[in-house]
Amino acid sequence: MAGGRIRARLKRSSLYTFGCIRPPRESVDEPHQFQGPGFSRYVCCNQPGIHRKKPLKYCTNYISTTKYNVITFLPKALFEQFRRVANLYFLLAATLSLTPVSPFSAYSMIAPLMFVIGLSMAKEAVENWHRFMQDMKVNMRKVLVHSGDGVFVTKPWMKLEVGDVVKVEKDHFFLQIYCSYRLVMKMVLLRGETMNLDGETNLKVKRSLEMYPLDPSQILLRDSKLRNTSHAYGVVIFSGHDSKVMQNATKPPSKRSTIEKQMDKIIYILFTLFVLISLISSIGFAIKTKYQMPSWWYIPHDNQGLYDPNRPLLSGFSHLITALILYGYLIPISLYVSIEVVKVLQALFINQDIHMYDEETCTPAQARTSNLNEELGMVDTILSDKTGTLTCNQMDFLKCSIAGIPYGTRSSEVELAAASQMAMDLDGPDHDHEFSRIGAQSGSEIELEIVPTPKGVSSKSQIKGFSFEDNRLMNGNWAREPYKDVILLFFRILALCHTAIPELNEEAGTFNYEAESPDEGAFLVAAREFGFEYCKRTQSSIFVREKHVSSHEPNEREFKLLNILDFTSKRKRMSVIVQDETGQILLLCKGADSIIFDRLSKNGRLFEEATRKHLNEYAEAGLRTLAFAYRKLDTSEYSSWNDEFMKAKTSIGGDRDSMLEHLSDTMEKDLILVGATAVEDKLQQGVPQCIDKLAQAGLKLWVLTGDKMETAINIGYGLKVLIYFMKYLPLLLLVANQVTKENILMQITNASRMVNLEKDPHAAFALIIDGKTLTYALEEDLKHQFLNLAIDCASVICCRVSPKQKALVTRLVKEGTGKTTLAIGDGANDVGMIQEADIGVGISGVEGMQAVMASDFAIAQFRFLERLLVVHGHWCYKRIAQMICYFFYKNIAFGLTLFYFEAFTGFSGQSVYDDWYMLLFNVVLTSLPVISLGVFEQDVSSEICLQFPALYQQGPRNLFFDWYRIFGWMGNGLYCSLIVFFLNIIIFYEQAFRSNGQTADMAVVGTVMFTCVIYSVNCQIALTMSHFTWIQHFLIGFSIITWHIFLILYGMLSPSLSGNVYKIFLEALSPAPIYWLSILLVAVACNLPYLAHISFQRSFNPMDHHVIQEIKYYKKDVEDRHMWRREKSKARQKTKIGFSARVDAKIRHLRFKLQRKSSVFSPRAVSEQPPTHPYLH
Secondary structure, three states, rough: OHHHHHHHHHHHHHHOOHHOOOOOOHOOOOOOOOOEEEEEOOOOOOHHHHHOOOOOOOOOOOOOOOOOOOHHHHHHHHHHHHHHHHHHHHHHHHHHHOOOOOOOOHHHHHHHHHHHHHHHHHHHHHHHHHHHHHHHHHOOOEEEEEEEOEEEEEEEHHEEEEEEEEEEEEEEEEEEEEEEOOOOEEEOEEEEEOOOHHOOEEEEEEEOOOOOOOOOHEEEEOOOEEOOOOEEEEEEOHHHHEEEEHHHHOOOOOOOOOHHHHHHHHHHHHHHHHHHHHHHHHHHHHHHHHOOOOOOOOOOOOOOOOOOOOOOOHHHHHHHHHHHHHHHHHHOOOHHHHHHHHHHHHHHHHHHOOOOOEOOOOEOOEEOOOOOOHHHHHHEEEEOOOOOOOOEEEEEEEEEEEEEEEOOOOOOOOHHHHHHHHHOOOOOOOHHHHHHHHHHHOOOOOOOOOOOOOOOOOOOOEEEEEEEOOOOOOOHHHOOOHHHHHHHHHHHHHHHOOEEEEEEEEOOEEEEEEEEHHHHHHHHHHHHHHHHHEEOOOOOOOEEEOOOOOOOOOOOOOEEEEEOOOOOOOOOEEEEEEEOOOOEEEEEEEEEEHHHHHOOOHHHHOOHHHHHHHHHHHHHEEEEEEEEEEEEOOOOOOOOHHHHHHHHHHOOOOHHHHHEEEEEEEHOOOOOOEEEEEEEEEEEEOOHHHHHHHHHOOOOOEEEOOOHHHHHHHHHHHOOOOOOOOOOEOOOOOOOOOOOOHHHHHHHHHHHHHHHHHOOOOEEEEEEEEEHHHHHHOOOHHHHHHHHHHHHOOOOEEOOOOOHHHHHHHHHHHHHHEEEHHHHHHHHHHHHHHHHEEEEEEEEOOOHHHHHHHOOOEOOOHHHHHHHHHHHHHHHHHHHHHHHHHHHHHHHHHHHHHHHHHHOOOOOOOOOOOOOHHHHHHHHOOOOHHHHHHHHHHOOOOOHHHHHHHHHHHHHOOOOOHHHHHHHHHHHHHHHHHHHHHHHHHHHHOEEEOOOOOOOOOOHHHHHHHHHHHHHHHHHHHHHHOOHHHHHHHHHHHHHHHHHHHHHHHHHHHHHHHHHHHHHHHHHOOOOOHHHHHHHHHHHHHHHHHHHHHHHHHHHOOOOHHHHHHOOOOOOOHHHHHHHHHHHOOOOOOOOOOOHHHHHHHHHHHHHHHHHHHHHOOOOHOOOOOOOOOOOO
8 A cells, every 4th residue: 555655656746747848947038949830838847937937927827708897997887888979968968067058957967967877887887797707706716736746736727827737637627728648657548528619519539648749639728628537637838818718709799789770870860950959049049149138128247258249159159058958858868778778678588488498408598688689670681500500419320331232211300301292292182182171171371380200210219329220230130131241340440430438327238428529429329239339448449349149248359549540621531540359450431422432442442333322312311421441451561651650740840730641641542442321410399390480470591501512402401491392503613623703603693594584473492502612602793693692592501611601601691681680500610600690699508608608699499599589579679669769759849848948938048847857857757668668568479479470570671660650759759849838838828827816937837848748758658558567557657646746745845945846736736727637638639649640550551460459359369260360371471481381382283283174275274384393403
């Protein structure tokens, strides 16, 4: 025991693995520079103090992602607030309120501004505090750091420094960039999960360092996790903001909704109106001052020159400042903060929606920003990733081809969907009868939620990753096949050619595999089910338990692992070199079929033709394919090659990678083809139904994928974005490496001409383009022609596209169409298009967090996008649009009364309202009802939104926030202001008000006018609402009652505080019947035109939601089901994708057949043609 401890202490104390390459202290100032690309970074292990000094001076490991800190919060937050033009104006007005020219007291201008700015800054502070706490949660994580003599002590992560040697245990995060260590002179194979980095749950192999130069396989990135290894030692080489994930953490772009941009234009219009009436007022005052003021003997002499008849221009200018302050209530000061409050509450409802909660992963929907809620209701085009977004990123081994013989009888989801489509196109009487039966049940509407799903699945328990069914290979029956030696080699390639790590599942007694890709995991599960169970791995050997028919118990065989030639996106293949128990050296290779076939020897192409045929069939079935091949190596040939390979591997220089690639190419040649595999990437639950519903709502869908064209096309059939009657417009490279832009332009021109010349109104086109062609199509002189063609097509699929191309396509659609775009994806390769789109949606759950962290909204499954857009998007758009229109209406109705009174009093600059009235109008008395409108308003319920998806088009067409409606609300506010002012002036002017015959003074008239405004605008919002809860009733009543309570309490204060309104309500207003009658008369007169307008519209020109509201109110949906189904059938956009498009096509086909049978000799019947063939290219 003691000897063991001593040996352990000696081994742990030799943690300076890099000591052989550590320069002496005196060379710190001039670290060695290697030739080639990149740069050098000097690191002294276990000597972090060196890195604190110049010239190194590396940053600490403390990270901060906050927008503000204690010092910068106040100046930066104030700058953000006063970037808004309206807030800047109110700051200027508040400053001028301190001068003698102000018509209001200073507090009435400063208090609302401080309240609004303070509330907004408080919101910023709370959000920043949450980010700070998230940072500190990471900064305070504990990590074991070597302190000397093999002893590790616990330190918080933020105190780590470059050069520290650390110990990371299993399932713990790497909190900085490490270089993995060789421990006890033994190389260890590590597994790192990079889910937080690239959205992949597959494990990445990391090898501890021997005497090789650093490469990515020895680098452990921050935010990845150690798996399948009890612990690992490493040295910190990058820390804090120098780490890769922090360097790549670009700030998300600033996004503003379409309504918010349009709202700015309205603000500018109101500013123009505001300045115009201020100029009118100042000119009127200057004229009054020059020509009439000298005769006004009761006006005292002005010592300040504010109304000097001798200097009318100066007086007019000073009055201009007064007017700019006085009429500022035309601009709603509480608009921005009210919208922020409403959007936060809307986002809370999105987060709490139980219908968008994924029970499998316990993941709710998340509105990561509340600034774009209304934009969800205005989406025109959706750009979607495929793998992991539309599909599950779960691979199932389904079919294979071995020695030119296909195996696997089970159909893929795409094959089942295609078979169902073809069955719908048959002319048999059974199909017609079935179709007639469905039509009879649902009238003119076909239920659109029915999508073919796999049927007839075997009753035996399903094995994750293995859906293969073929008794010829199962249970050892492969030994009876004609090419059993080739089949044996195929199974061994499945079990050996990988970098996975086995984990024993003690409950099941089998092994689970942590693999780099889901394909690799599916291969190992398949090998296990075929009887070749991969069970153990060391640095130099792989162990496989092979079960043959001749033996009852499995035999464990050891294969020495000599070399691994890793997979890269450039190589598109992976190889291992192993030595079996007989001493035979084999190179086992798997990769893309095009790569493998080019490297076959002349005598290795025996099964090439048959295998190519099977690969094409698999691709048409929507399956992902790989080809398998091998090569026998002589010992002498391998030895000489391995010497060169080890020299290249241990070399230091810029050409190291190219040398390794060249040597790998040299070995991977003269291969012998064994067979091919086909795995299925499962569609996510409910994706076809969701796409169909979104298509009915009038949205367009573009699919951007890295898959090859054949796979993407067949997945498109499963998704229903491609329908059998469509005409394809493929844009392809006709001759490799010889394609010019002229050729691409010719293809685009011909395709556009074909679309334009099409006379069939039901014809649909599908544009399919690959990445190489897209490179040309996105160039400046071609992109607009390409976009015009794509817009005319029902479906667009971009294949083999890079992350950069996804972002460029998104930008093209966004800028070229000028309409709202939404991008949705699940991985780091989708971040570009998520940030580029107007709205970015990340798929959360098990796929990773990189896309989610860059997104505006996060959902667990693609199918939740239907509810997010069709329900919440529709509601939020109408709520925000109606709320903003109402805001401008009430402020115009209130603000213009000030202008009328000032003109009525000789442009005196006198306000008819008390200062406290002005202060409370926007902030208290009218803010809560409008907030309730923005939070709770529903024109129809969520179920109706889903049943009538065409209602969504009210958003993209901007029916509730177009200029017609905006100016209509402004006109309504103008009318209301005229009624409030002039009707009250007519009623109270020279009219006895009290019982003793006294007339109303300015305080009485102002209070009555203000009361009329409060009643009128609150009655108006009640007429605007379609959906009432007790909250709306309470807040509208609360606003009116609060005004009267305030008037009583304010009037009870001493005259020094209440001024002219001392006991005005109790003694002057409430006893006077004319006060109550004027309120009733003015409120009715103000709202009568709007009531007449909506009555006329609902009776003679109703909108879609008006019709639905009437039906629901009179319960016609229950009493007359036929009418209800007819209305539902009408309430969907005519679409050419989705299941409903296929149903429509079948209806047209049956009508054509019936017409042809009933009128065989009709000229019309002869002239009409049936739908085009599904495979017309």
